[in-house]
Amino acid sequence: MQRSLSGGLLPHLLGFARRLRKDGLKITPGRVLDALRSLSFVDLSARPDFAASLKSNFVSSRNEIAVFDARFEEFWGKVQELLPRETPSCGDEPEAAEEGEKAGPDSGFEFLEEDSAGDEEGEKKEEPVWSYSPQEKLTVKDFRDFSLEETSALNREFQRLISQWAMKMSRRKTPSAKGREMDFRRTLRRTVRQGGEIVELVRRRPKQKPLKIIVLCDVSGSMDPALTFILQFFFRMQRSFPRSETFVFSTRLTRITDILRRNRWPDALQAIGQRARDWSGGTRIGECLEVFNDRYMKGLAAGSAILIFISDGWDRGEPELLAAEMKLLKRRARRIIWMNPLLGAPDYEPLCLGMRTALPYIDHFLPAHNLLALKNLGEVLTAIPGPGDAV
Amino acid sequence: MFKTIEALQKTLEEAKYITERSTATVLYLALKLGKPILVEGEAGVGKTEIAKVLAQILDTRLIRLQCYEGLDAATALYEWNYPKQLLWMKQAEVCAAPRESLGKEIFSPEFLIRRPLLEAIQNDSGKSPVLLIDEIDRADEEFEAFLLEVLSDFQISIPEIGTIRAQKRPLVVLTSNRTRELHDALKRRCLYHWIDYPSLEKETRIVLAKVPQAKGILVHQVCAFMQRVREKDFFKKPGIAETLDWVQALMALGKQDLDPEAVRETLGCIFKYYEDLKQAEELGLPGFLGLFPRKDDLTGARVPCA
Numbered sequence: 001m002q003r004s005l006s007g008g009l010l011p012h013l014l015g016f017a018r019r020l021r022k023d024g025l026k027i028t029p030g031r032v033l034d035a036l037r038s039l040s041f042v043d044l045s046a047r048p049d050f051a052a053s054l055k056s057n058f059v060s061s062r063n064e065i066a067v068f069d070a071r072f073e074e075f076w077g078k079v080q081e082l083l084p085r086e087t088p089s090c091g092d093e094p095e096a097a098e099e100g101e102k103a104g105p106d107s108g109f110e111f112l113e114e115d116s117a118g119d120e121e122g123e124k125k126e127e128p129v130w131s132y133s134p135q136e137k138l139t140v141k142d143f144r145d146f147s148l149e150e151t152s153a154l155n156r157e158f159q160r161l162i163s164q165w166a167m168k169m170s171r172r173k174t175p176s177a178k179g180r181e182m183d184f185r186r187t188l189r190r191t192v193r194q195g196g197e198i199v200e201l202v203r204r205r206p207k208q209k210p211l212k213i214i215v216l217c218d219v220s221g222s223m224d225p226a227l228t229f230i231l232q233f234f235f236r237m238q239r240s241f242p243r244s245e246t247f248v249f250s251t252r253l254t255r256i257t258d259i260l261r262r263n264r265w266p267d268a269l270q271a272i273g274q275r276a277r278d279w280s281g282g283t284r285i286g287e288c289l290e291v292f293n294d295r296y297m298k299g300l301a302a303g304s305a306i307l308i309f310i311s312d313g314w315d316r317g318e319p320e321l322l323a324a325e326m327k328l329l330k331r332r333a334r335r336i337i338w339m340n341p342l343l344g345a346p347d348y349e350p351l352c353l354g355m356r357t358a359l360p361y362i363d364h365f366l367p368a369h370n371l372l373a374l375k376n377l378g379e380v381l382t383a384i385p386g387p388g389d390a391v
Numbered sequence: 392m393f394k395t396i397e398a399l400q401k402t403l404e405e406a407k408y409i410t411e412r413s414t415a416t417v418l419y420l421a422l423k424l425g426k427p428i429l430v431e432g433e434a435g436v437g438k439t440e441i442a443k444v445l446a447q448i449l450d451t452r453l454i455r456l457q458c459y460e461g462l463d464a465a466t467a468l469y470e471w472n473y474p475k476q477l478l479w480m481k482q483a484e485v486c487a488a489p490r491e492s493l494g495k496e497i498f499s500p501e502f503l504i505r506r507p508l509l510e511a512i513q514n515d516s517g518k519s520p521v522l523l524i525d526e527i528d529r530a531d532e533e534f535e536a537f538l539l540e541v542l543s544d545f546q547i548s549i550p551e552i553g554t555i556r557a558q559k560r561p562l563v564v565l566t567s568n569r570t571r572e573l574h575d576a577l578k579r580r581c582l583y584h585w586i587d588y589p590s591l592e593k594e595t596r597i598v599l600a601k602v603p604q605a606k607g608i609l610v611h612q613v614c615a616f617m618q619r620v621r622e623k624d625f626f627k628k629p630g631i632a633e634t635l636d637w638v639q640a641l642m643a644l645g646k647q648d649l650d651p652e653a654v655r656e657t658l659g660c661i662f663k664y665y666e667d668l669k670q671a672e673e674l675g676l677p678g679f680l681g682l683f684p685r686k687d688d689l690t691g692a693r694v695p696c697a
Contacts, residue, residue: 026575034424041423049396052416060578062431062585181465182473201473242570255666258626261570275624
């Protein structure tokens with residue numbers, strides 16, 4: 001079975017894998033071999049089984065399923081035939097497949113070679129965006145000046161940044177009775193008092209509890225230009241800090257944690273727009289905070305959360321209410337960080353009423369207009385001591 | 392072992408796990424190839440259940456590793472039993488035992504606390520156990536890297552004892568709720584499978600299989616209600632687990648069929664978040680109820696029993 005497969009099907013399978021790789025699926029030679037092995041266990045004439053076998057081997061996330069399904073139909077034909085049709089709709093692939101048929105092993109070899117270049121190649125493709133814009137420049141470029149084409153580059157930068165923080169914050173250890181790991185140094189040191197007898201086993205645990213971050217992002221009209229990038233950043237953040245929560249607000253407060261968790265970025269953005277019906281409306285920060293304090297603060301924050309606001313502080317609500325709610329928050333949150341996209345401008349002063357009202361309750365007031373600003377956020381976050389830390 | 396996908400699917404159904412052919416195909420391949428399966432899907436669609444039912448139909452042990460933040464190698468793999476070693480040493484001191492043998496003794500398997508991964512690799516039952524690594528997305532990234540190492544060669548080296556190799560490779564099932572992205576390297580080593588919310592027909596069969604004493608009409612109404620609910624945007628959409636709970640709750644209250652009052656009394660079975668309860672009220676329960684098939688329609692739509 002295996003032999004007959006590699007004769008007729010292998011070139012097509014390789015062609016199919018190559019096609020999927022063009023769409024960004026991460027298919028290694030190992031996976032192709034496993035797919036081939038899988039096919040020797042299923043009845044090739046049963047199309048759904050054939051599809052399911054390839055799918056389980058080639059796909060590695062939900063988002064890729066749609067890509068796979070579309071390509072599968074295109075490549076292997078919609079009808080109940082197994083080998084790919086050689087029609088123009090398949091583009092240049094059938095040719096490649098035919099060539100492969102003539103010289104089977106060669107095409108496999110080519111594929112392997114191509115694959116070992118793997119990831120670097122993928123990066124090379126996107127490099128033009130970077131090559132003539134040095135890192136520095138990208139870092140300080142205002143989000144408002146980014147084009148949609150640069151989204152993916154920015155996205156990778158976001159991810160790199162955030163995963164660094166996640167690492168930093170999980171390494172330090174502290175002694176703890178409930179810790180799992182033995183702390184031999186401390187154990188031995190304590191024996192000195194007992195004349196060398198080991199009386200107590202000291203254990204330790206990671207020093208900081210994972211950060212719990214609650215993001216409240218202003219989506220009112222005055223925030224528009226840089227907003228998608230900032231939201232995208234916190235989308236990444238939500239992915240790396242699973243315990244964080246994300247809300248958006250303008251005239252009302254909307255929790256979007258689940259949307260960020262469930263979707264790919266473009267879909268998430270759309271879903272947020274659908275749920276937050278007040279997008280780009282006016283701002284009533286005080287009222288939104290009242291709802292937040294009432295409904296979420298006790299359950300979610302429980303004394304150890306870091307609150308991050310992203311807002312320009314333009315508020316059309318009552319300043320007294322805002323002040324009262326900020327005061328409440330201040331008491332319950334571990335830290336309050338306010339990121340203001342306007343703060344990047346050299347001549348900015350927090351003159352608007354909302355911002356002035358909130359300012360006394362804020363621990364860190366940061367800009368949010370470019371990558372450098374977001375890096376600063378990282379420094380602030382990693383410097384905040386954990387709830388169990390000795391001072 | 393199972394000769395065909397049909398045979399596997401049938402056995403699964405006999406074990407009350409109702410599933411699509413695609414799921415059966417993936418499980419079949421995992422058994423044949425010996426590759427781990429990564430199962431993703433919303434909460435409550437039966438991801439964990441896959442491992443349980445596999446262990447059941449293969450008549451083998453289920454070893455479960457529940458992941459959480461801060462899970463480390465000592466909790467997942469093995470740890471020396473330090474207090475026991477200390478006591479042993481004290482005892483040896485009193486008896487003036489020879490030093491060399493003592494060193495060997497306290498680092499023997501007897502002083503080893505075996506955690507799930509070691510259990511799964513060092514099993515001497517002669518049958519491959521099923522290793523369930525549940526909610527891998529909750530573990531830290533470092534743990535994921537460590538897991539990758541274990542899953543690639545199924546061997547563990549303990550410096551004091553040596554390398555332990557799996558006699559029979561365990562069948563590994565990983566589940567994830569996608570609260571964060573998993574690493575590509577881990578995904579590549581697995582067969583991937585996404586479980587969606589069940590169709591009306593599938594859900595009805597599941598409920599009838601799991602709660603056989605439930606009445607067909609009630610089950611159909613409940614499942615239709617759930618289908619409607621899942622089309623809406625809720626914070627936490629109810630899964631099959633909720634459907635089963637709900638049917639049982641309605642039966643405990645002696646309800647024969649679903650009416651607005653019954654729904655209102657038991658809404659807590661479906662929605663576990665304040666926002667969702669509130670939104671359900673805003674959307675209007677009659678909206679979900681209004682779409683119920685009338686009773687006389689039901690006779691036409693006979694529900695297949697599992």
